Amino acid sequence: MLEHFFLLTCAERTVKVLAAMSGGVDSAVAAARLRDAGHDVTGVHLALAAKPATMREGARGCCSVEDSHDARRCADVLDIPFYVWDLAARFRDDVIEPFVAEYAAGRTPNPCLRCNEKIKFAAVLDRARALGFDAVGTGHYARLDRADPAHPVLRRAVDPDKDQSYVLGVLRPDQLAGALFPLGDSPKSEVRAEAAARGLVVADKPDSHDICFIPSGDTRGFLDERLDAAPGEMVDPDGAVVGHHGGVQHFTVGQRHGLGIARPAPDGRPRYVLGLEPVSRTVRVGPAEELDVAALTASAPVWLGPAPADGSPVEVQVRAHGGRASAIVAVDGDAVEVRLDQPLRGVAPGQAAVFYRPDARGDVVLGSATIAATSSVSEHGPVPVGH
Amino acid sequence: MTYLDHAATTPMLPEAAVTLTEALGRVGNASSLHSAGRRARRAVEESRETIAAAVGALPSEVILATGGTEADNLAVKGIYWARRAADPRRTRVVVTAAEHHAILDAGQWLADHEGATLDVLGVDAVGRLRPEALRELLAAHADEVALVSVMWANNEVGTVNDVRALADVAHEFGVPLHTDAVQAVGSLPVDFAACGADALTLTGHKLGGPVGAGALLLRRDVACTPLLHGGGQERDVRSGTLDVPGVLSLATAVRAAVADVPRRTEELTALRDDLVARVLAVVPDASLNGVPLDEPAGSRLPGNAHLSFPGCEGDSLLMLLDAHGIECSTGSACTAGVARPSHVLLAMGIPEDLARGSLRFSLGHNSVAADVDAVVDAIGPVVERARRAGAALAQS
Numbered sequence: 001m002l003e004h005f006f007l008l009t010c011a012e013r014t015v016k017v018l019a020a021m022s023g024g025v026d027s028a029v030a031a032a033r034l035r036d037a038g039h040d041v042t043g044v045h046l047a048l049a050a051k052p053a054t055m056r057e058g059a060r061g062c063c064s065v066e067d068s069h070d071a072r073r074c075a076d077v078l079d080i081p082f083y084v085w086d087l088a089a090r091f092r093d094d095v096i097e098p099f100v101a102e103y104a105a106g107r108t109p110n111p112c113l114r115c116n117e118k119i120k121f122a123a124v125l126d127r128a129r130a131l132g133f134d135a136v137g138t139g140h141y142a143r144l145d146r147a148d149p150a151h152p153v154l155r156r157a158v159d160p161d162k163d164q165s166y167v168l169g170v171l172r173p174d175q176l177a178g179a180l181f182p183l184g185d186s187p188k189s190e191v192r193a194e195a196a197a198r199g200l201v202v203a204d205k206p207d208s209h210d211i212c213f214i215p216s217g218d219t220r221g222f223l224d225e226r227l228d229a230a231p232g233e234m235v236d237p238d239g240a241v242v243g244h245h246g247g248v249q250h251f252t253v254g255q256r257h258g259l260g261i262a263r264p265a266p267d268g269r270p271r272y273v274l275g276l277e278p279v280s281r282t283v284r285v286g287p288a289e290e291l292d293v294a295a296l297t298a299s300a301p302v303w304l305g306p307a308p309a310d311g312s313p314v315e316v317q318v319r320a321h322g323g324r325a326s327a328i329v330a331v332d333g334d335a336v337e338v339r340l341d342q343p344l345r346g347v348a349p350g351q352a353a354v355f356y357r358p359d360a361r362g363d364v365v366l367g368s369a370t371i372a373a374t375s376s377v378s379e380h381g382p383v384p385v386g387h
Numbered sequence: 388m389t390y391l392d393h394a395a396t397t398p399m400l401p402e403a404a405v406t407l408t409e410a411l412g413r414v415g416n417a418s419s420l421h422s423a424g425r426r427a428r429r430a431v432e433e434s435r436e437t438i439a440a441a442v443g444a445l446p447s448e449v450i451l452a453t454g455g456t457e458a459d460n461l462a463v464k465g466i467y468w469a470r471r472a473a474d475p476r477r478t479r480v481v482v483t484a485a486e487h488h489a490i491l492d493a494g495q496w497l498a499d500h501e502g503a504t505l506d507v508l509g510v511d512a513v514g515r516l517r518p519e520a521l522r523e524l525l526a527a528h529a530d531e532v533a534l535v536s537v538m539w540a541n542n543e544v545g546t547v548n549d550v551r552a553l554a555d556v557a558h559e560f561g562v563p564l565h566t567d568a569v570q571a572v573g574s575l576p577v578d579f580a581a582c583g584a585d586a587l588t589l590t591g592h593k594l595g596g597p598v599g600a601g602a603l604l605l606r607r608d609v610a611c612t613p614l615l616h617g618g619g620q621e622r623d624v625r626s627g628t629l630d631v632p633g634v635l636s637l638a639t640a641v642r643a644a645v646a647d648v649p650r651r652t653e654e655l656t657a658l659r660d661d662l663v664a665r666v667l668a669v670v671p672d673a674s675l676n677g678v679p680l681d682e683p684a685g686s687r688l689p690g691n692a693h694l695s696f697p698g699c700e701g702d703s704l705l706m707l708l709d710a711h712g713i714e715c716s717t718g719s720a721c722t723a724g725v726a727r728p729s730h731v732l733l734a735m736g737i738p739e740d741l742a743r744g745s746l747r748f749s750l751g752h753n754s755v756a757a758d759v760d761a762v763v764d765a766i767g768p769v770v771e772r773a774r775r776a777g778a779a780l781a782q783s
Contacts, residue, residue, distance in 0.1 A: 042706070047725040083706055086725040090780075123780060130776035131703060 015134035016040045017180060020120055021075060021082070023067030025195045025202045026139030026183055028074040032198055033182040034137045035078055042133070043075035043082040046124065048091040048115075049213060074200050087123060094118035096213055100226045103249040106276030107350025110320060111211055113167045116140075121175040128178075135180045140164045143184035143362050144176060151305060152176040155362030159187040166320050169354035169368040173304055184362075223249045232281025234261060236271070237290060245283050248276040253374075254291055254346025261285070272346075274376075292343035292377040298336045298353045298369030307331045308355070308366060315356040315363060316340070318347045318371065329355065336369045347374045389713045389761040393593075393690060393751025394542055394570060400595035400752070403640035407597055410632035417629045418620060427631045434638035441645040442589065443578030444604045450621045451634055454601035455569040455590040459489035461603050461614050461625065462565040462586045463536055467497055469610035470533040470563070479528055481506045481535040481562075483516045484734035485546070490536050490567055491730075503533070513678045514546035514735050521556045529560035539568035539587075540575060543731040543747055544677030545691025547575065554583030563609050569593050569601070573644030573752075574651065574688050585609045589641070591633070595752055596640030600633035647752065655689040655750050658759055662748060663692050665763040670770050672697050676732060676745065690750035695737065699744040699773040700780070702726045707772055708746075711765040716747045744777075 017039045019031035035041040045068050068084060075082035095114050102109035125136045141157035142165040152173055157163040171179070183191055195203035214222045227249050234243040243261035245251070250258075255273040265271055265287065272291055275284040296318070301307070308314060310330045316338055317324045325344050330337040338353060349371050356363040390398075399407075415427030432446070439446040452458045463480065470477045480494045484507050497503035506528075508520050516537050525532060535557045540547045550566050557564040563585035571577050573594030579587050586609060590601035605611055605624065613619075617626030644651075660680055667673055673696050678687040696704060701717035708715060717726055728742035737745075748762060 042710075081706070081709060083702060084725050085702065088725075126779040127703075127776045130779040131707065131772060 014038045014040065016132060017042070017135050017137045018124070018128040018131075018133045019043045019080070019137045020124065020139075021045050021071035022139070022208075023070035023074075023202065023205075024139065024208060025192060025200070025205055026141070026188075028071070028078075028139070028200045028202050029191045029195050029198070030137055030139040030180075030182045031074070031080065032078050032194075032200070034180060035080060037182070039137075041078075041080045041137070043071065043078070043080050044124070045071040045082070045084045046091075046119070047084050047086045048088055048095075048119070070202050070205070074202060077199055077201075085124070085127075087119060090123050091115070091119055091213075094123075100223060100249075102350050103223050104227050104278065105350075106248045106278040108252045108348035109350050110167065110352060111213070112320070113170050113352055116167055117170045117175075121171050121179060125175065125178045135178045137180035137182060139183055140168055140181045141183050141186075141188075142168050142181045144179060144181045146177060146179075149177045152179075154304060154365040155184070155359065156356070156365075157184045158362070162188045165356075165363075165365055166317050166352070166354050169317075169365050170302055170352060172302055176304070220250050223247075230278075230281050232283065234259065234283045234285050236265070237274070237284070237286040242271070242285065248278045248281060248283060251276055251283055253348040259283075259285060288345070290376055290378060291345045293340065293345070293347040293374040294343055294377045294379075295337070295339045296347055296353065296374045297372050298338060299334055299372045301331065301334070301336050301367055301369035303367035304365060305367075314366060315358055317354045317356065318344060319351050323347070335372075343377050347371060349373060389758045391713065391715045391748040391750060391754070391758060391762065393754070394545075394688075394747065394749035395716055396592045396598065397595055397751040398753060399592075399597065399636075400640050400643050402643055403591075403596050403636045406639040407632050407636035410635045413631075415631060417631055418618060427629075431629055431631055431634050434634045437638040438602060438641050441641045442572060442587075442604065443580045443582075444587075445607075447622070448579065448604050448606060450603040450605050450625050451629060451637075452601050452603055452621075452625055453599050453630075454592070455487070455567065455588055456489040457614075458588040458590070458601050458603035459487070459536075459565075459567055460493045461611065462588060462605070463490060463493040463534070464497060464501075464614060465611035465624065466563060466565065466586065466609060467501070467503060467533040468612035471501075472612070473610065474530075476531050477533040478502055479504045479506055479532045481508060481521070481524060481532055483508050483510050483537055485510045485514045485516075485541050485543075485731045486536065486538055487542055487567055487569075490538070494536070504531075506532075510546075510734050512735055514541050514544050514676075514731060515678075516548055516553065518549065518552045518556050521553055522559075525556065525560040525562060529562060532560070532562045534563050534565055534585075536565040536567065539566045539571035539577070540688050541677070541731060542570050543729055544693045544735070545570075545688035545749075546677045547571070547686050547688065550582045550584055554585075558583065570688060572641065573648065574655075574690065575685065576648060577645075579604045586611075591637040591640055594640055594644040596637045596644075597633050600630060600637035602637070644752070651752060652684070652689045655754065656684065658750055658754055658756065659690055659692050661756075662750075662759045662762060663694070665759070666692075666694060666766050669763060669767045670696060673770070674741075676735065676737065688749075690754070692748040692750075693745065694748070695732075695741045695745045696770050696773070697741060697744060698777050699770060700726075700777055701743055701745055703773040703776045704744070704746055704769060707769040708762075708765060711761070711769065713761055713765055716749070717745065744773075 017034050021027045021043045099109050099111045141162040143155040145153040156165045210217045230247040233241045251273045271285040274286045316327045326341040328339045352368045354368040355366040415423040417427040417431045435446045435449045494505045498505040554564045565586040566584045567588045569590045572589040585606045587604040592598040615626045676693040728739045732742035
């Protein structure tokens with residue numbers, strides 16, 4: 001821990017930092033470390049829910065009144081100023097509405113990633129900079145070297161289970177230049193122990209896992225309140241109609257449960273969602289091996305340095321947890337062609353593909369793009385071996 | 388540190404702090420019959436007499452309570468219940484849109500749970516209830532009205548209502564009037580008998596007394612059903628063992644604050660006028676909310692300066708001023724701490740954007756010229772920076 005402070009104080013001049021405090025243990029310890037590193041720290045809790053839940057509904061990791069209270073308690077213990085910023089309208093426009101629209105379009109969005117891109121390191125960072133702050137600090141697990149402000153280097157966290165570089169992989173260099181992630185060098189267990197040692201009441205607070213604006217965890221119910229039913233057919237790879245559904249928004253590529261198909265597959269094996277076609281309202285289903293993706297196309301890339309040269313070997317990650325494979329990329333302007341060395345199962349359009357350069361000191365994020373289309377092993381032929 | 392949030396709470400007067408701490412060392416339940424109880428009882432009754440004398444009430448009209456919120460709830464709910472019990476048609480509760488939430492939410496609770504109809508009367512552009520507006524409503528519904536509650540002085544914009552005129556209107560129709568005077572006592576001349584109100588709320592911590600001590604002044608001929616049941620200590624209208632040190636300290640503070648009203652009025656008016664003039668000179672497009680300063684004395688709380696800064700978010704201003712050591716206030720915040728545009732400003736017809744960019748500076752008994760200087764020195768750069776932040780938020 002001491003070594004960490006030493007590195008931070010050496011690498012960073014003392015700056016005015018806005019610590020985004022969700023009310024959870026990670027952001028509280030991040031704020032504490034920033035303060036101890038000598039920075040001038042002000043805590044801010046982002047109110048993102050249009051109607052913050054009441055205390056009685058309990059804390060879910062962010063957004064509720066109880067979380068706001070927990071964040072304030074921690075800020076008071078750290079003796080730093082604390083404010084609540086109401087970004088509910090921005091959050092609705094930039095995160096929730098696109099989330100719903102993406103599902104309606106048959107894609108699978110990642111709202112945490114969008115929140116980092118559009119809220120924490122856009123609306124909040126811009127406002128903080130205008131108010132005289134130099135950076136926004138958060139409790140994300142990722143390592144960030146800002147020695148060269150024009151070319152910040154983002155790496156995976158030390159703790160592989162907590163690494164959140166994926167949800168930060170969409171940030172532009174100018175956004176990362178205003179970010180501080182003081183937890184990237186620490187395993188989670190150390191952060192919890194540190195919170196307890198510091199007397200922060202959130203030391204034992206459970207991690208949040210659900211989408212913060214769907215505290216019930218019922219994504220389908222949330223979408224049904226916002227989207228009209230759009231019933232359609234489920235078809236197998238032969239084109240046979242094997243069932244019906246209430247809307248493509250109920251499904252994610254790779255999903256096995258809740259398909260509601262009465263008739264078993266001829267070979268008796270389970271069926272999975274292979275693809276979603278919102279225009280024809282078709283859900284394509286089929287056997288597991290059809291999910292094996294050999295190549296994908298991603299669009300709207302954001303690169304932290306020069307775009308990788310054609311044929312560059314990279315590691316690609318296609319969802320927040322797992323879904324990693326080595327690959328060859330070819331960048332053509334706004335499109336990135338990715339050929340996977342090993343097939344990945346369940347790659348959903350709408351998710352981000354984050355590209356890494358493997359490095360013993362922590363894989364370096366090269367950039368990201370949004371997955372637009374995939375081709376399965378069966379379409380693409382076997383994955384070539386040997387490169 | 389520049390403390391300009393006296394309307395939220397004001398420092399205790401030294402004599403009130405001495406009274407409180409000395410009394411904390413003495414035992415005695417004012418309801419006990421032994422000598423310790425008798426001593427406590429005597430001290431409480433002398434305090435009651437002191438409070439009554441300071442605000443033009445009879446001792447028997449002073450119902451000691453924990454503060455403004457309790458006294459407001461007791462008045463609104465208690466008088467509603469008693470009046471409805473006497474005549475089941477009287478189910479309307481009349482308030483203004485600029486009331487404190489202790490009144491608005493108590494009235495809304497009666498509407499939600501007790502079959503009441505809450506009539507929220509609009510206020511004019513400075514936040515005042517016009518007596519004609521009250522007369523209009525009572526002329527149509529007098530037989531159905533349980534009570535009227537109109538604040539003496541508004542906590543946000545400092546606007547003073549003509550309580551005497553409003554009470555006269557209410558009485559024309561045989562309706563009792565309650566007034567929340569927590570901002571008025573100690574800042575303005577307040578005489579319970581002369582103002583005509585049937586019930587009046589005051590609280591200690593707004594006038595230099597302790598938090599947790601206040602009173603409802605209640606005329607003997609106004610029935611009021613208790614909120615709290617038990618020992619019936621306060622005229623059977625309010626139960627609960629009396630907080631003897633708090634009551635003594637409250638009385639000390641009320642007596643001292645009321646005696647100090649002429650000095651406070653003169654000095655705070657001068658400081659406030661100076662603050663407003665110099666802030667407007669630095670930020671020419673800022674605007675003063677509430678009663679203009681050239682209106683007759685007594686129409687606005689002397690220590691209140693409530694200003695809107697176009698293009699700014701109030702919470703940005705608050706944060707930046709706080710960083711300069713200046714403590715003031717925006718409007719109200721919800722339980723999660725989210726800044727909301729003030730319901731008072733919205734009721735006055737101020738647009739939501741401008742309402743969000745508003746600050747209340749409230750001076751109090753120990754404010755000095757240096758406090759005004761600190762605000763004037765800081766406000767220009769603070770507003771400029773807050774505007775950049777507002778623009779950044781609008782663009783990004």
